[in-house]
Amino acid sequence: MRKTVTRILATTAAAAMAFAVSGCGNTANDASDTSSDKLTKVTFMLAWTADTNHIGVYVAKNKGYFKNAGLDVDIVAVAQAGAEQAVNNGVAEFALSNLYNAASYTDLKGAHIKQVLQVQQKPSAIWCALASNTAIKSPKDFDGKTFATFGGNESDIVIKRMIQNDGGKGEFDKVTVGTSTFKTLESGKADFGGFYSTWEGVQAEMYGPQLNCFSEPDYGVPGNGDAIGIITSDKMIQEKPDVVRKFVQAAQQGYEYAYENPDDAAAILAKDAADYNLEEAFVKKSMHVIVDGQYWGDPAKIKDGSFVLGTNDFVETQKRFDFLGEGHAYTDANGNPTDKVPQAKDGATNEFLKGAK
Template identity: 25%
Template sequence: MKRSLGIFFGLGALALSFAMTVSAQEQTKIKFTLDWKIQGVHAWFYWAHDKGYFKNQNLDVTIDQGDGSAAAVSRVMSGTYQAGVGDMNAIIQSSATRPTEAPVMVYMIYNHAPFALITKADSSIKSIKDLEGKTLGSPAGGAAFKLFTALAKKNGIDDKKVTWMNMAPNLQEQFLIRGQVDASAVFSATSYMNLVSQGIDPDKDIRWIFYNDNGLDLYSNGVLVSAKLLKEKPAAVKGLVSAINRAMKECIAQPDPCIENLAKNEPLINKEIEKRRLIYVLKSSVISPESSEIGLGDVKDARMARAISQIVDSYELSRTPTPAEVFDRSFLPPKAERLVKPSF
């Protein structure tokens, strides 16, 4: 009897060990690239990671910092990363030229594109028409830099008469303030609070020229996945989107704990600045009349078609992708789970 019990418990332990091994083997590893250095607008990704939301979806997600939202698309296309947060307009360009390799966006975050040109309030640059003959600054991988060609063409500017100076992302505002460039192509989500942290009033001391106010009507950053992950691991994509959506809703409802958690991942951030940045971006780029209507993460196909047309025309691309090629809403949670009521 003792021997039988020993065999029984031994087999039970073996079965449990085997089940745990199989479960661990089934966990999908995902390398996830951010669009920029760690900021308040990335709080939900770390919240999803640290609260175990990715793990609950049987995902092992590693998050790395980025060097630009357009560069994030290239990172995923290269196969180095399986997913990330990057620029829809770079996806459109990639899909037009390399449709089988281009990543696909599965969750839109920035419903209103934060692309802008900034210059000093006393600058001679008062409109886009004043840019010819000037020196503009941007990190090499910045989406606003990549999209300037579309903006210039839309407004009849010869972009060959604009000189560009590339610099590290953390030096962009400093170059402008010191007069080393006449204007900078920026992501307002980043630059607005960077200016505040340097003692500059972004509303009084800086002139803002937004792309979407000057002929473009573009979407911007969202969660994208590689074509390979989309095809081979659709359940992992669905789990990734579900975890991020849950984390976003919680961070919108209660920003403070999410910023505190972010600081644990990057102790060098200024928590007050990053909370202000998070709320500024939510108000200006994430929560809009459109997102309030259709829910976080989704887009309107008619608007997406117009945005695609603008990008294709501006870059003289040989092929026009369909909205379904660049954005796949099939992984989104139900609309009721994507509606939010901000706490601010």
């Protein structure tokens, strides 16, 4: 089912500066409105292929929330150099990213971006072997095995901690994923790899191959490394704060609708992101995993107003940043190791969210 289902873990960094932007698929319901030339045009860039992390933006466009806010939003495919570079360079006004990238790019690589809405409030990363690989029963069995990696050493530090907390040494080999982690495992080139419970985990359950998976919190990895959300540039915040506020609050409304109406939201994503060939049943299952697992926050607290969906969490993300810093994970703009640790407060703001305290 996909590169349409395989995506790089949220710590992936863009390397190049030059890129081209391409459009992605069907226009939404408001695209035919003849008054669209009166709207402020902005671009939202995907972080990878369209999936349920992006669903609130698709819903906001389909339901007319952006149009009601005076915006004409063009949803485009991710650029070769990455969504972060596109936003930093002004190619896109908004994009899906994560607080790890926003903070580390800002503090370590000289970018000027901020996350303005954090949809995912707890980690969904899972570390898995094929269920048919009976030699792996828990993370300590990753010792001496081969890890299918997309590059970078953040995941290495996470896996090492999981193995050691399970009683192992934390020693393993690596191979770079060429196409998808599923295929790399099935080929026998690697023994385990990283997935997301809300997407690839759903794929494995519905279509196979069956996986044996382990989550980070169960094995002592602190904080939230999957603080996925929407970024914009400091320039947009300084020069067009009203546009940022309108976009953020319309997207926030889209995510709220999706959280309350997962089946309808799934149908919207499958239809309006048609280029990605998403099966509606699969997207619905993904949304129900998100809702049942309360990945976007406690619905009861959202309903009573004690938690605002989209709030950037500076506590759990900083725990993850500090943990990675202890493992010497970070590099500067030139790719050189640095002991400087990104600060979550430098990479995000809640000022544009409706209802944020």
